Amino acid sequence: MRDIAIGQYYPVDSVMHRLDPRVKILAVLIYIVTIFFIDTFIAYGGLLLFLTAVILLSHVPPLKVLKSLRMIVYLVVFTVLITLLFYNGKPDDLLWQWWIVKIYRTAIHSSLKMALRIMFLIVGPTMLTFTTTPVALTDGVERLLAPLKLIRVPVHSIAMIMSIALRLIPTLVEEMDKIKNAQKARGADFDSKNIFKRAISLVPVLIPLFVSSFRRANDLADAMDSRCYRGAKGRTRMKVLRLTAKDFAAMLIMAAVLFMFLWLNFNFFPGLVDFRALPWFV
Amino acid sequence: MPVEIRGLSYDYDQKTKFQKRALFDIGFTVRDGDFLGIVGHTGSGKSTLVTHFNALNRVQQGTVVVDGVDLSQKFDYKALRAKVGMVFQYPEYQLFDETVYKDVAFGPKNLGLDEREIAVRVEAAIRMVGLDYDAVKERSPFELSGGQMRRAAIAGVLAMRPEILILDEPTAGLDPRGKREVMRLIQGFRAMCKIIVMISHNMDEVAANCSRIIVMNEGRVYGDYAPEELFHNEELLSALRIDMPAVCTLTRRLNERGFSLPEDTLDEAVLLERLVGAVRAKRGGGHA
Numbered sequence: 001m002r003d004i005a006i007g008q009y010y011p012v013d014s015v016m017h018r019l020d021p022r023v024k025i026l027a028v029l030i031y032i033v034t035i036f037f038i039d040t041f042i043a044y045g046g047l048l049l050f051l052t053a054v055i056l057l058s059h060v061p062p063l064k065v066l067k068s069l070r071m072i073v074y075l076v077v078f079t080v081l082i083t084l085l086f087y088n089g090k091p092d093d094l095l096w097q098w099w100i101v102k103i104y105r106t107a108i109h110s111s112l113k114m115a116l117r118i119m120f121l122i123v124g125p126t127m128l129t130f131t132t133t134p135v136a137l138t139d140g141v142e143r144l145l146a147p148l149k150l151i152r153v154p155v156h157s158i159a160m161i162m163s164i165a166l167r168l169i170p171t172l173v174e175e176m177d178k179i180k181n182a183q184k185a186r187g188a189d190f191d192s193k194n195i196f197k198r199a200i201s202l203v204p205v206l207i208p209l210f211v212s213s214f215r216r217a218n219d220l221a222d223a224m225d226s227r228c229y230r231g232a233k234g235r236t237r238m239k240v241l242r243l244t245a246k247d248f249a250a251m252l253i254m255a256a257v258l259f260m261f262l263w264l265n266f267n268f269f270p271g272l273v274d275f276r277a278l279p280w281f282v
Numbered sequence: 283m284p285v286e287i288r289g290l291s292y293d294y295d296q297k298t299k300f301q302k303r304a305l306f307d308i309g310f311t312v313r314d315g316d317f318l319g320i321v322g323h324t325g326s327g328k329s330t331l332v333t334h335f336n337a338l339n340r341v342q343q344g345t346v347v348v349d350g351v352d353l354s355q356k357f358d359y360k361a362l363r364a365k366v367g368m369v370f371q372y373p374e375y376q377l378f379d380e381t382v383y384k385d386v387a388f389g390p391k392n393l394g395l396d397e398r399e400i401a402v403r404v405e406a407a408i409r410m411v412g413l414d415y416d417a418v419k420e421r422s423p424f425e426l427s428g429g430q431m432r433r434a435a436i437a438g439v440l441a442m443r444p445e446i447l448i449l450d451e452p453t454a455g456l457d458p459r460g461k462r463e464v465m466r467l468i469q470g471f472r473a474m475c476k477i478i479v480m481i482s483h484n485m486d487e488v489a490a491n492c493s494r495i496i497v498m499n500e501g502r503v504y505g506d507y508a509p510e511e512l513f514h515n516e517e518l519l520s521a522l523r524i525d526m527p528a529v530c531t532l533t534r535r536l537n538e539r540g541f542s543l544p545e546d547t548l549d550e551a552v553l554l555e556r557l558v559g560a561v562r563a564k565r566g567g568g569h570a
Contacts, residue, residue, distance in 0.1 A: 181338050182376040185368040186438060187360055187392030204388065207378035211424065 009133050016058035016131040020247040021140030024128050027254045031124045034258055035117055038265040041109075042275055044116050046264050050257055051123060060130045068126040069119055076115045083111035138163035143241055156232030164220070171216075172209065179208045283365075283445050283476045285312040285335060289344035292330055296342065304330045306501045307344070312446075314476040319488040319509075321481075321524060322498030328481045329371075331498065332448050335479070336366040348446070364393050367444025367475075371451045373435035377423040382408065382434050385423050389442040400441075407441035408434070410474075411467055429460045433467070440471065447475040451482060465491060489513050489527035489548040497522055514545045529553055 016024075038044065055065055069076075089104030096103045129137070142159035149155050180190065183204045190205075192198045262268070267275050292305040305327050312318055320328045333339045334346050334353070341354040348366060351357050370376065379385035386407055390400045408415045411433035418426065423434050432452075439447070452468060453461040465487055472478060482488050488495060488509070495512055497504040504522060505512075512518060513530050526534075529550055533543050536557065543556050 178370065179376050181333070182368075182370045182373065183388075184338060185336055185363060185370070186389035186442065187363050188388075189360075189392070204376075204378045208376050211378075212375055 008129060010058075010060045010064065010130040012059045014057060014059040014131065015246065016054065016127070018246070019131075019250055020241055020243055021132050021136040022144055022241060023243070023247045023250050023254075024132055025137070025140050025144060027250070028124055028128045030254060030258055032121065034261050035120050035124075038261055039113055040265050040275075041113070043261050043265040044113065044120075046261055047120055051120070051127075054127055058127060058131050060127070065123060065126065065130070069122060072118060072122055076118050079118060080111040080115050083107060083114055087111070134163055134166035138166070139237075139239075139241060154232075156235070168213075168216070172213065175212055176205060176209055179205050283314050283349045284347075285349075285446065285477065286347040287311070287334075287344070288347075290331075290334065290341065290346060291343040292327075292334070292339060293342060294330075304501050308503055309344075310496060310503060310506055312477055312479065315493070316477050316479075317472065317491060317493045318477070318479045319482060319492030319495040320479065320498060321483070321485070321488055321495060322504070323523070325500075326498040327501040328498050329450055332368070332450065332479060332481060335446065335448055336363050336368050338368075360393065364442055365444060366446045366448065367439040367442055368448045369436050369439050369450065369452055371454055372432075373439070373452075374423075374428065374431035377431060377435055377438075380422060381420050382413075382423050382426070382437075383419040385434065386438045386441050389438055393442060403441045403443060404437075407437040410440055410470065411437045412463070413437070429456060429463075432456065432460075432464065436464075436467070440474070444475060446477040446479070447471055448479045449481065452480065453482070453484060453487060461487070485513070485525045485527045486529070489529060490550070497524070509548050510546055513548055 035047070038047070055062055084103060084107050085101060087104055087107030087110060089102075089106040093104045093106045094102060095105050095108075132140070138159045141162060142155055145153070145155045145158065180188075184190070188201060188204060190198065190201050192201060264275060270276065288309050290305055290308040291303065294300070294302045294304050308331060320332065322328050330339060334341060335348060337353050337357075337359060344354070346353040348362060351362065353362070377385050379388060383404055386404045387400050390403050395403070405415050405419075408418065413430060413433050418430070418434070423431060426434060436452070449468065453464050456464060461484070468478065468480070469491060480488070480492065492509055495507050495509055497507065497512070499522065505518075512524075513527050516526070516534075519526055527548060529548055530545070533545055533547075533553060537543055537545070541557070541560055543553070543560060547553060547556075
């Protein structure tokens with residue numbers, strides 16, 4: 001449980017860390033949408049270059065970033081296998097056949113792209129949380145959602161809930177370790193090979209964890225109440241987010257990069273450069 | 283049933299950037315009949331040390347031998363945890379089952395005992411912590427009061443009939459009366475458990491109950507003392523930044539005000555008796 005990389009902040013100083021959280025959140029949104037639009041290897045290659053640049057700029061050790069992929073290994077393998085086995089391609093793409101298993105060339109391409117997509121989807125947001133403190137992140141979300149206040153969406157409350165939830169993740173992990181140890185001391189076995197037994201063995205951990213979450217929530221509500229917390233009304237901020245030159249630069253770069261990807265993918269200007277002519281354009 | 287610790291060192295987050303040594307070359311032996319108090323400041327390694335006794339922390343360097351079983355080798359976890367019971371800080375936070383009976387039965391059940399033996403042990407354990415068995419057995423542990431919950435949780439450990447009982451701050455967060463009652467119960471456990479180890483920040487409790495005290499400081503054993511030896515030594519206490527128990531402070535204050543009581547007891551009753559004697563002697567002298 002200790003190596004959950006998602007939602008983890010990596011405290012170093014870098015350009016990426018100093019960018020305005022709003023810019024980073026928007027960039028990640030654009031990035032995610034882009035991933036769903038593009039489906040050619042050449043565009044994925046561009047995406048990989050872009051990600052590498054982001055990682056290098058962020059001063060987060062690349063190995064640490066790769067570790068965030070560890071928890072989706074099974075998902076990726078599973079997706080690749082399913083796509084490979086059940087893909088129905090054209091007969092002339094058939095590479096290999098045995099009994100009812102048919103492997104198509106297009107299936108290999110498709111499954112590889114699927115795997116890349118999943119990995120890109122994880123790494124991008126991970127870079128956001130690596131370079132942005134939870135506080136900055138929720139600040140950014142609150143400011144970005146601000147227009148929704150017009151239609152009475154409780155934006156401030158949503159942001160507050162988010163920041164509290166993020167803040168409590170490590171606390172709950174620690175609490176869970178403690179409860180687990182206490183039940184282990186009473187002879188509980190959490191390492192059973194049988195997956196059902198293992199699920200049931202977690203009940204004595206999860207129930208105390210829920211109970212203590214409610215207790216914590218109550219205590220926290222009291223503490224906030226006693227310091228006169230009344231929600232968003234009349235509340236000012238200590239640190240007001242301001243866009244600076246580098247933020248505008250980042251937005252420009254992001255727009256340019258987005259355009260690049262779409263160009264690579266959809267081959268907008270075949271008269272200028274025809275990517276489709278490249279032998280490995282698939 | 284001794285616990286022998288030799289050259290025990292322990293690192294947190296071993297082989298990572300955050301690696302931090304928590305225990306440095308610890309060595310001592312706990313013998314049958316010991317009521318061992320472990321004291322020291324927060325972060326001195328007390329909890330890390332005791333969680334080695336039932337292998338919640340694996341031995342990294344050195345050896346821990348519990349009743350002849352070397353914990354740095356392969357061994358039977360369940361047998362060890364049946365032998366070494368551990369009551370964690372705020373144990374009431376680990377209650378989970380529908381009824382107090384079922385919760386207390388969790389440990390014995392994990393040991394694979396049969397229903398009849400479990401029933402006998404659960405009833406005995408609940409009575410041992412001073413709860414009314416018939417009144418609480420079918421109640422949800424979450425309906426109990428704070429003090430009762432703590433007792434129910436302690437019963438959950440006792441029901442495993444441990445020969446070594448480890449208690450981490452058993453009275454933390456209780457009111458003074460609750461503290462006294464829990465300590466009185468723990469004294470009663472000595473009939474069942476050959477060794478009791480208690481971590482505590484409350485020097486009054488340590489002074490009144492422990493037969494031996496180990497002082498931890500920054501991951502090392504600073505010293506191993508008899509209670510009288512430690513608590514009447516003011517220089518030692520201030521060097522270790524440990525509070526003096528109320529009994530010793532009172533004795534000193536009284537002596538500053540003209541009494542000459544011997545500074546060798548940690549027992550409130552003995553002090554009171556001597557004080558009464560001294561006052562009587564003074565009055566007697568005054569009248570004469």
